[in-house]
Amino acid sequence: MAEFCSRAAEKLRKQQSVVGCITVFIRTNPFNPQEPQYQRSASIKLSAATQDTRTIIATANRVLKEIFKTGYGYQKCGVQLSDIKPESSPGQLELFDYVDDGLLTENRQLMKVVDQINRRFPKAITIAATGFDKSWQPKSDRISQRYTTDWKELAGVKC
Secondary structure, three states, rough: OOHHHHHHHHHHHHHHHHEEEEEEEEEEOOOOOOOEEEOOOOOEEEEEOOOOHHHHHHHHHHHHHHHOOOOOOOOEEEEEEEEOOOOOOHHHHHHOOOOOOOOOOOOOHHHHHHHHHHHHHHOOOOOOHOOOOOOOOOOOOOOOOOOOHHHHHHOOOOO
């Protein structure tokens, strides 16, 4: 889940946006009736919109702890970011800014430097929560073609 959050935060910074709401979901395999079934999702509205990878991961982990139950063979997890706005849009300031939420203070300059290093040396710097074993890959064996978003996959007509 931390890897998904990290990739989403990089994309937010690339498009100069911030997120105001994070949704986390988990589920077991719905096609295996012999296994016990469980699926849940939960959302949390952030007190201040952010693009900081550390804050997004910490928030997603906090939400995951609320919905996770031991004893199930989970097949899928994910994170969804919503309430996305341009980073230049003015936000609501809190009177007691970040007093009890336990999250790190956002550091846009740090995230900018991390992104610059990772552009020059791909995946040189990662957040420790994403893990060190990168051998897993999301399943993409049945992915449909992206005719509307990728010029290389656009259908052509021959005469």
